[in-house]
Amino acid sequence: MTQEFPPFLPFVRPEIDEETIQGVADVLRSGWITTGPQNEAFEKALSTFCGGRPVRTFNSGTATLEVGLRIAGVQPGDEVITTPASWVATANVILEVGATPVFVDIDPRTRNIDLGLLEKAITPRTKAIIPVYLAGLPLDMDRLYEIARAYKLRVIEDAAQALGSTWRGERIGKLGDIVSFSFHPNKNVTSIEGGALVVNDEREAELARKYRLQGITRKGFDGMDCDLLGGKYNLTDVAARVGLGQLAQIDRFTAKRRALARVYFERFGKGAARELGVGLPLADFENSNWHMFQITLPLERLSLDRAGFMQKMHETYRIGTGVHYPAIHLFTLYRARGFAPGMFPHAERFGASTLTLPLFTQMTDGDVARVVDAVDEICEHYGK
Numbered sequence: 001m002t003q004e005f006p007p008f009l010p011f012v013r014p015e016i017d018e019e020t021i022q023g024v025a026d027v028l029r030s031g032w033i034t035t036g037p038q039n040e041a042f043e044k045a046l047s048t049f050c051g052g053r054p055v056r057t058f059n060s061g062t063a064t065l066e067v068g069l070r071i072a073g074v075q076p077g078d079e080v081i082t083t084p085a086s087w088v089a090t091a092n093v094i095l096e097v098g099a100t101p102v103f104v105d106i107d108p109r110t111r112n113i114d115l116g117l118l119e120k121a122i123t124p125r126t127k128a129i130i131p132v133y134l135a136g137l138p139l140d141m142d143r144l145y146e147i148a149r150a151y152k153l154r155v156i157e158d159a160a161q162a163l164g165s166t167w168r169g170e171r172i173g174k175l176g177d178i179v180s181f182s183f184h185p186n187k188n189v190t191s192i193e194g195g196a197l198v199v200n201d202e203r204e205a206e207l208a209r210k211y212r213l214q215g216i217t218r219k220g221f222d223g224m225d226c227d228l229l230g231g232k233y234n235l236t237d238v239a240a241r242v243g244l245g246q247l248a249q250i251d252r253f254t255a256k257r258r259a260l261a262r263v264y265f266e267r268f269g270k271g272a273a274r275e276l277g278v279g280l281p282l283a284d285f286e287n288s289n290w291h292m293f294q295i296t297l298p299l300e301r302l303s304l305d306r307a308g309f310m311q312k313m314h315e316t317y318r319i320g321t322g323v324h325y326p327a328i329h330l331f332t333l334y335r336a337r338g339f340a341p342g343m344f345p346h347a348e349r350f351g352a353s354t355l356t357l358p359l360f361t362q363m364t365d366g367d368v369a370r371v372v373d374a375v376d377e378i379c380e381h382y383g384k
Helices: 018-030 037-049 061-071 089-096 115-121 141-151 202-212 237-247 250-267 272-276 306-316 345-353 365-382
Strands: 055-058 079-082 100-103 126-130 154-158 178-182 195-198 216-219 223-226 293-296 354-357
Touching: 018 237, 037 055, 037 195, 037 237, 055 061, 055 202, 061 089, 061 126, 061 154, 061 178, 061 195, 061 202, 079 089, 089 100, 115 141, 126 141, 141 154, 237 250, 250 293, 250 365, 272 365, 293 345, 306 354, 306 365, 345 354
Parallel strands: 079 100, 079 126, 126 154, 154 178
Antiparallel strands: 055 195, 178 195, 216 223, 293 354
16 A cells, blocks of 8 residues: 655745746747846836835845945944844945945844844945844834934845735835845745846936846937946846736735734644743734745754654655845854854844745645644654
8 A cells, every 4th residue: 555645845935827928938939038027017116016116126135135225325334233133144234335234133033133133233334224024024214214214224124025014004115215125936926037126316316227137228229328337137038927917916815924924823732842942933913024934943951953843744744945045254254254153143043943834825834833843743752
């Protein structure tokens, strides 16, 4: 008798409908597949989503952060404050523009940068702040911008994971300074790869456009000039068509993710994981878009490490998991710049124990139950 195994449940899977797939085919048949009319339509849709603010698309959320820093005037010798609990690109772009990253530890409750520690990190060289909305949870935007105004600092919001999130009923991207979104395949809205930068006015929008494609300005049939050093960051029309189809469904996507997150909390309300001390995220169902559902493992009470836990989830229970994120300042690149263990203990503890569980729109309540049951069983078998 052949043993039947449950289907593998990945920690993320994008949902792309047939209309979008057909739309991509139409773009391919059109012969115009690089930046063109679909990209223009995507920018207009994003601008409408962000309350009419100017938006320019890019080929990644990393490019948007870097260009955001350049538009903000960050230069070599400047300092930029950010969190060590993020994807390493958040800090790498600061180095890319020649500035110095200054880390501030996280609030262990929200897992975002601790605004209570922010002012202590500001120096005469500080030019900007890059807050990160981890897993789609915004921080206290009122307090953030109060500090930024007081010290005359630019804010480049790393909202890579926060499209569809809100603050006091307003969408992230509608208010604030410069806002960077990502459309990577694991994001709530994807364009396969891509990103968007929300800016303040047409001057900044024109800078973004020039930074996106080699600093070039065209005029007439043959006029061309280059007045700044740009890169090659433009979004293709193929990707833009995917993004258009995704953006049209964002409200449904967000509602489904919030509903699944609620089921996670209900299921984790009892069982071995709760008894052992598995940590849960902040239960914010008003502001967060629930980009990820991250638990923290009580490793001191388990007889296996995180890698072993993930292996059990993968091999025994056929469930995919992820790690988002190891503390940036402990990477070799940043240790070489003088950062060391113990400097940001909350981010270090979170980075060493966090585990991302499956959360995507095609999941069912039964899938969530399966994940939590697996976590409970591992905690029961390996708890000490």
